[in-house]
Amino acid sequence: MNEVKAEHALASGQVIRLVHGDITEERVDAIVNAANSHLAHGGGVAAAIVRKGGAVIQRESEEWVRQHGPVPTGSAAITSAGALPCRAVIHAVGPIWRGGREGEEEQLRSAAFSSFALAAERGFTSLALPAISAGIFGFPADRCAEILLTAARDFLRAHPESSLREIRFVLFDPPTLEAFRSAFRRIFGSSEESRA
Numbered sequence: 001m002n003e004v005k006a007e008h009a010l011a012s013g014q015v016i017r018l019v020h021g022d023i024t025e026e027r028v029d030a031i032v033n034a035a036n037s038h039l040a041h042g043g044g045v046a047a048a049i050v051r052k053g054g055a056v057i058q059r060e061s062e063e064w065v066r067q068h069g070p071v072p073t074g075s076a077a078i079t080s081a082g083a084l085p086c087r088a089v090i091h092a093v094g095p096i097w098r099g100g101r102e103g104e105e106e107q108l109r110s111a112a113f114s115s116f117a118l119a120a121e122r123g124f125t126s127l128a129l130p131a132i133s134a135g136i137f138g139f140p141a142d143r144c145a146e147i148l149l150t151a152a153r154d155f156l157r158a159h160p161e162s163s164l165r166e167i168r169f170v171l172f173d174p175p176t177l178e179a180f181r182s183a184f185r186r187i188f189g190s191s192e193e194s195r196a
Contacts (some may be wrong), residue, residue, distance in 0.1 A: 002026065002170065006181060008153075008188040012160035016152050016167050018184055019128070020177050023170040024052040027085045029124035030078075031170075032115045034132045035061075035091035037070035039077065044135045049089060053082030057089055074110030076118050088122065090115045094133030097140065105147055108133055112151035120162045128168040131176050141176045145169075145183035153187065 002021025009015050023031050023045065034045045039061035041050045050057050060079035064071075071077045076092040092115045095107035111132055119127045132148065133139035152167045171177040 005177065006184050006188075008184070010153070010156055010160075012156065014156040014160070014162075014165050014167075016149065016156070016188075017169070018177070018180055019168050019170045020172075021170055022048075022172060023128055023130050024048055024084055026128040026168065026170055028126035028128045028166070028168065029086060030088040030090050030119050030122070030127050031081070031084065031086050032076075032127065032129040032132065033089050033091045034130050034135065034137070035071065035077075035093050037073065037093050039065050039071060039091055045130045046091075049084070053084040053089065056080060056082045061091065074107040074114065076111065076114040078118055078122070086128075087124070090118050090127070092129075092132055094137060094139065097133065097138035100143075104133075104139065105143065108139065108144065108147050109151050112148050113155060116152070116155040116164060116167070120159060120164045123163045125163055126166040126168070127164060128170045131169070131171060131180070134176055134179075141179035142183065145176075145180040146187070149180070149183050149187050 006018040033049050064077050071093045073093050078090050081089050092111040094111045095104040134141045134144040
């Protein structure tokens with residue numbers, strides 16, 4: 001069962017939440033997949049999404065790449081959600097960590113912003129994201145958390161009238177969840193944490 005660990009409400013009423021659980025079970029308008037440029041969903045979160053959602057997600061991803069070419073790092077594409085309890089899957093291509101000297105932090109921020117913008121463009125109200133790039137792409141979890149949480153805050157502040165009212169970060173493994181909780185406290189302050 002997915003469990004909310006922390007939340008922060010902005011002045012606009014938009015909310016950022018930290019959730020411990022399985023992103024494929026989130027009942028939101030869209031979930032974000034941590035994808036590679038070719039949208040070949042072979043490992044990590046991507047494999048879990050296709051396993052639960054069905055082969056249609058992989059088929060639509062291949063069709064997207066055929067029509068548009070590989071998704072550039074820092075960008076995102078969208079497909080249906082198959083059997084998942086959401087309406088769509090946004091495939092965000094985060095960077096592979098190469099030590100931080102090749103623009104990885106900016107690329108990660110861009111992947112997050114691309115996901116938020118795509119969700120807002122479609123009129124979605126709720127979006128759930130994993131720790132993009134922190135798994136098999138090797139991005140340090142603490143930096144990943146800082147960048148993604150700050151990007152969510154900045155996007156929502158810049159678009160208070162957006163359809164997007166809630167951004168959830170759904171973390172499965174305890175070490176990554178802990179990295180996000182620490183970053184959440186630094187960014188939003190412990191007084192903002194309504195659930196610990």
